[in-house]
Amino acid sequence: MGENTKKTIKTIKVDMDKCNGCRTCEMICSAFHAVPKYSSVNPARSRIRLIRHPLRDIYVPVHAGEYVNAECAGRDKYVINGKEYEECAFCRASCPSREEFKEPDSGLPLTCDMCEGEDEPLCVKWCLNDALTYEEREEEVEEDEIKAQTEMEIGLEALADRFGLEKITDAVARMREKEQ
Amino acid sequence: MRYAETGFNLEIDLSRGNIERVESDPELTKHYLGGLGTNAKILWDRVPPEVEPFSPENVLIFSAGLLCGTPAIGCNRTIVSTISPQTKLMAFSMMGGFWAPELKYAGYDRVILRGKSPDLVYLWIKNDQVEIRDASHLKGLGATETAELIRQELNEPKAQVASIGMAGENRVYFASIEQGRSSASRLGIGAVMGDKGVKAIAVRGTKDINIAQPAEYLELCHEVMEYIKWRNDNPVPGVMTIMQGIGSPQEMKVHDEKWHTENFMWGNTRVRRKDFWNEEVEQQWTKTMDSMRTRFISCYNCPMECGATITPPGQPTYMMKCFSKLTYTMAAFSDLDFGLKIAQRATEYGVDGFSAPQVMAFAVELYENGILTDKDMSGMPSDNEGRFYWLLDRIVRREGIGDVLANGTYWAAKEIGGGAEEYAHNNIKKHEQLPLKLSMLNPIYFLMYCTGEKINITQIEGQFPQAPYPKREEREAFVKDWFQVPDEKFKQYFLDWEPRGENSNPYYPTVRMSCEIVDWQEMMHYIDDALGMCAGLSSFPLKPPYHIHNYPKFITAGAGIEMDEAKLTKAARRYRTLVRAVNIRRGMRRADEKPPENHWKKRFPELEKDLLDTYYRFKGWNNDGVPTKETLHELSLDYVTEDFIKRGILTDNDGDGLSDETSVKDKSK
Numbered sequence A: 001m002g003e004n005t006k007k008t009i010k011t012i013k014v015d016m017d018k019c020n021g022c023r024t025c026e027m028i029c030s031a032f033h034a035v036p037k038y039s040s041v042n043p044a045r046s047r048i049r050l051i052r053h054p055l056r057d058i059y060v061p062v063h064a065g066e067y068v069n070a071e072c073a074g075r076d077k078y079v080i081n082g083k084e085y086e087e088c089a090f091c092r093a094s095c096p097s098r099e100e101f102k103e104p105d106s107g108l109p110l111t112c113d114m115c116e117g118e119d120e121p122l123c124v125k126w127c128l129n130d131a132l133t134y135e136e137r138e139e140e141v142e143e144d145e146i147k148a149q150t151e152m153e154i155g156l157e158a159l160a161d162r163f164g165l166e167k168i169t170d171a172v173a174r175m176r177e178k179e180q
Numbered sequence B: 001m002r003y004a005e006t007g008f009n010l011e012i013d014l015s016r017g018n019i020e021r022v023e024s025d026p027e028l029t030k031h032y033l034g035g036l037g038t039n040a041k042i043l044w045d046r047v048p049p050e051v052e053p054f055s056p057e058n059v060l061i062f063s064a065g066l067l068c069g070t071p072a073i074g075c076n077r078t079i080v081s082t083i084s085p086q087t088k089l090m091a092f093s094m095m096g097g098f099w100a101p102e103l104k105y106a107g108y109d110r111v112i113l114r115g116k117s118p119d120l121v122y123l124w125i126k127n128d129q130v131e132i133r134d135a136s137h138l139k140g141l142g143a144t145e146t147a148e149l150i151r152q153e154l155n156e157p158k159a160q161v162a163s164i165g166m167a168g169e170n171r172v173y174f175a176s177i178e179q180g181r182s183s184a185s186r187l188g189i190g191a192v193m194g195d196k197g198v199k200a201i202a203v204r205g206t207k208d209i210n211i212a213q214p215a216e217y218l219e220l221c222h223e224v225m226e227y228i229k230w231r232n233d234n235p236v237p238g239v240m241t242i243m244q245g246i247g248s249p250q251e252m253k254v255h256d257e258k259w260h261t262e263n264f265m266w267g268n269t270r271v272r273r274k275d276f277w278n279e280e281v282e283q284q285w286t287k288t289m290d291s292m293r294t295r296f297i298s299c300y301n302c303p304m305e306c307g308a309t310i311t312p313p314g315q316p317t318y319m320m321k322c323f324s325k326l327t328y329t330m331a332a333f334s335d336l337d338f339g340l341k342i343a344q345r346a347t348e349y350g351v352d353g354f355s356a357p358q359v360m361a362f363a364v365e366l367y368e369n370g371i372l373t374d375k376d377m378s379g380m381p382s383d384n385e386g387r388f389y390w391l392l393d394r395i396v397r398r399e400g401i402g403d404v405l406a407n408g409t410y411w412a413a414k415e416i417g418g419g420a421e422e423y424a425h426n427n428i429k430k431h432e433q434l435p436l437k438l439s440m441l442n443p444i445y446f447l448m449y450c451t452g453e454k455i456n457i458t459q460i461e462g463q464f465p466q467a468p469y470p471k472r473e474e475r476e477a478f479v480k481d482w483f484q485v486p487d488e489k490f491k492q493y494f495l496d497w498e499p500r501g502e503n504s505n506p507y508y509p510t511v512r513m514s515c516e517i518v519d520w521q522e523m524m525h526y527i528d529d530a531l532g533m534c535a536g537l538s539s540f541p542l543k544p545p546y547h548i549h550n551y552p553k554f555i556t557a558g559a560g561i562e563m564d565e566a567k568l569t570k571a572a573r574r575y576r577t578l579v580r581a582v583n584i585r586r587g588m589r590r591a592d593e594k595p596p597e598n599h600w601k602k603r604f605p606e607l608e609k610d611l612l613d614t615y616y617r618f619k620g621w622n623n624d625g626v627p628t629k630e631t632l633h634e635l636s637l638d639y640v641t642e643d644f645i646k647r648g649i650l651t652d653n654d655g656d657g658l659s660d661e662t663s664v665k666d667k668s669k
Helices: A024-032 A122-126 A143-163 A165-179 B026-032 B035-046 B099-106 B143-154 B186-195 B214-233 B258-263 B279-292 B324-331 B336-349 B355-368 B384-397 B401-405 B408-416 B443-451 B472-480 B489-495 B511-531 B551-559 B565-585 B605-619 B629-634 B638-646 B658-668
Strands: A004-014 A048-053 A058-063 A078-080 A083-085 A132-142 B008-013 B018-023 B060-064 B078-083 B090-095 B110-114 B121-126 B129-134 B160-163 B177-179 B182-184 B198-204 B293-297 B307-310 B318-321 B438-440 B600-602
Touching (some): A024 A122, A058 A083, A122 A132, A132 A143, A143 A165, B008 B129, B026 B035, B026 B565, B035 B060, B035 B078, B035 B090, B035 B511, B035 B565, B060 B099, B060 B186, B078 B099, B090 B565, B099 B121, B099 B160, B099 B198, B121 B143, B143 B160, B143 B198, B177 B186, B182 B186, B214 B551, B279 B293, B307 B336, B318 B324, B324 B336, B324 B355, B355 B408, B384 B401, B401 B408, B443 B511, B443 B605, B472 B489, B489 B511, B511 B551, B511 B605, B551 B565, B565 B629, B629 B638
Parallel strands (some): B008 B110, B121 B198
Antiparallel strands (some): A004 A132, A048 A058, A078 A083, B008 B018, B060 B110, B090 B182, B121 B129, B160 B177, B160 B198, B293 B307, B307 B318
16 A cells, blocks of 8 residues: 545535526636637537526536436436426536537537636636635545556557557557467 | 627518528628617618508517627627607617527527518527427417427527517507516517517527637626626715616615605606605515515626516516516505516516506506596406506407507507596606606706607616715715716716705706716717617616726727727717617607606706707707708718708708807807
C-alpha cells in the first residue's frame, strides 16, 4: 500500500428551489464553448439543460455527464412533494434515448467540463439567484496507484501522439502474443 | 455573415397558405436597428392608411429585437406590431418571456403575417421546417391551455408558444397575445391575430446566433451583470419602494400595497380611498399572496424575478407579472383573493390587464347610473364579484352587452349613448389609461401623456424621477452616481427642482427642460424596443444597467454595426419619427394629443399650449404634430415627405422655418 494523497472533487450544487427558470446557464455555456470563445450562442449546444415545466413548478438544471451508447433497460420516475419528474430528469448521461446533450447538427455527445481554465463554471457565475453554486472538496486517494496510472497514461499518450493510436494498439497486441 | 440578427424574415400569406423565408437587407438594420424600428418601416411600406385593422391587407409582425438571443442580459423581447382595432393607429406591444430568442435560434428575426386564414390554424416553426397546422380542436381554449396542448401534440416540450384565448378569437379590441410568463397586451393586437385566424405560433430553434466581437461583447455583459448585482444591493433612496430597484415593479414580491391602493383610483378610475390600507388588509392580502404564489420566475436570460406562478385554490396555475395583481381587485372594489382568481380566467381568455378591468368597471357604473338597464344586463348576478365574472364571460364571447363592451370604453360609450361618453373618461387616443387621477399638473408628464405613441405612460416614463426630492442634500446624493444621463445638464435640472416655490411644478422644470427630459426618456424606450431589451433593465427604472453610453458599444460589438451615441440617437429619432408618420398618415393630429380631461385637477391651458408648441418644434414637427420636410430629410425619410405631399398632408412649398423660430424663442428666455 502506498501513501494517501488528496484529489480535488469539483461539484456543482443545484438548488432547484432557487431556480427562476431563466436559462441563462444554457446561454452562457453554449457561448463559452463556442469556437472562438463567445462567438456564438445556441442553448441547444449547451452542456447544461434546464428541464422546465413552469405550470407544474418543475425546474431541474442538469449537467451533461458521460456519453453512453445504450439506453437503460428500464427507467425511473420520481415524485417529490407531489410533483412528478419525467423519466431521465435527474440523469446526466448523453444517451440514445434523449435529445439532450448532443450537438444539434452532428449529433455528437456533449460533456460538461466544468469550464476548464475558469475560476468556476460559467453557469454558476452567471446564475445570480444561487440556484447553482460551486464546491470543491478534497478526497484522499492512494498516491502510488494514481502516480503509476498517471505516468503510464502520459507515456501512452505521448506514444499515441507520435505513432498514432492504431500502431500502438497493434504493438500491444503483438507484445501480448509473444508473451503467451 | 450576419451578427446578432439572422438576416431572414419569415413571410406568411395566410390567405394562400404560402410560406417564404426571405433574406433581409442589412442596410435596413443599420437604418432602423430591428425590432420596432424595422416593424415601423414594414408597416409604412406595406399598409397604406386606407387599410382597416381587420382587413387581410393589415400585417401582423412578430419581431425579435436586434440583440435578442445574444448574451445581453434581459434582452428577450418580441415586438408585435400591427394596426390597432381600437385606436386605428399603429400598435406596438411587447412581450418578454422566451419566444424572441427561440425565434432567433430557429433562424429568423421576425415573422410577418398577412392575409387571413379561412380556418383556425397555428404555425409551427422548427428551424427550416415551417408548417401551417389545423387548430380547429383548439378553438375556444385558453391561451395557456393551448400552449400546453400544442407542446404535447408536437411532442416538443421546449417549443415556445405565443397564443390567443377566446378574446383574441372573437376580436375583442383589448385582446392580448400570451406567451410564457409574458403577454403583448395593449391595443388589441390579439384581436388582429384572431382575425387572421391564427390561434398560436409555436417555435423551436437549435441554430447559432453569431456575435461580431465576442470578447468585447462579453466584457460589456459582465459590466452589466456587476452593475445589476450592485444595484440590487443599493436601492435608490427617497422614492417609493417599487421605484427603488430595477426590473419591472416587483409586484409579486411586495406585500405593502399602501401606495397603490391609496393613490391609484378604484372602480371606474374615480374613487380614491385614502385610508384604505391598514394592518388587517395587509395581513389578509399577505396571506392570500403567500398561499397562492408558488415561485418567482423570470424571462429568458434575466436574473430579475418580476413574475410569479400563481395557483388559486381549485384553479389551474398561471403566470402573473406586475400590476395586473391589483387592476381587477381595484376595479371591482374587492380584495386580492378575488383579483388573483379572476386574473387566472382573464389570462386564459387573453385580455389586457389594464383595459379589461376598466371596461368592466365602466359597465357596472353605467348600470348603477341607469344608462345600462336590466334588459341590457339580463342574467347578471347581483353580487359585485359575480358581476365581474359575468361581464368578463360576456365580453370575451361577444354575447349581448359583451359585444358592445368588447370594443373598449370609447367605442362602447358611443354605441350605448345616453350620456355614456361621460363615463369613458380615462382614455387617450381611444385607449384606456392607468387608473390615476392627480392634483397638480406635471409638465413632463403632460407631454408624455399627450405625445406618447404607445399610448401608455409606463412605456415612455422612466429615467427622470417622477417627483422632486424635498432636500437639496438628497438631490445632491442622487446625482452623484447618475452616470446614465446623456448630458450633465439633466443633473442640474434635478438639483434645482423643488417641491414648492418658484422652481416647482407646473412651471419648473421649464418648458424647454421638460422637452429635453421627455425626449431622453422616450428615446430610451424606443432603443429598447428596437434591440429587444426589457424596459425593466433600461428605460423604465431609475439608474438602470443599460443606457445611452453603453448601448452603442453593445450594438457595435454584438451586431457589428459601427455605432456611437450620436448615430444611435439619430437612428432612434428616425424610426420614432416613422412611427409618427404612420399615425399621421392615418389621421392622427394635435387634437388627438391630450391627456384625459380630469387627469389633473389643476390645469394651465396657456402653459400646456406652450409645452406642446415647443415640444413639437423641438421634435421637428409642425404645429399640428406632423414631421416637417426638413426633419424628414435630415433623417433620410424623404420617402415619407413624398407620400405626405401626395396626400396633401404637407405641401410642396412647406418651408417651415422652425429652426429660426426656436432660436428666437430661446434667445427671449
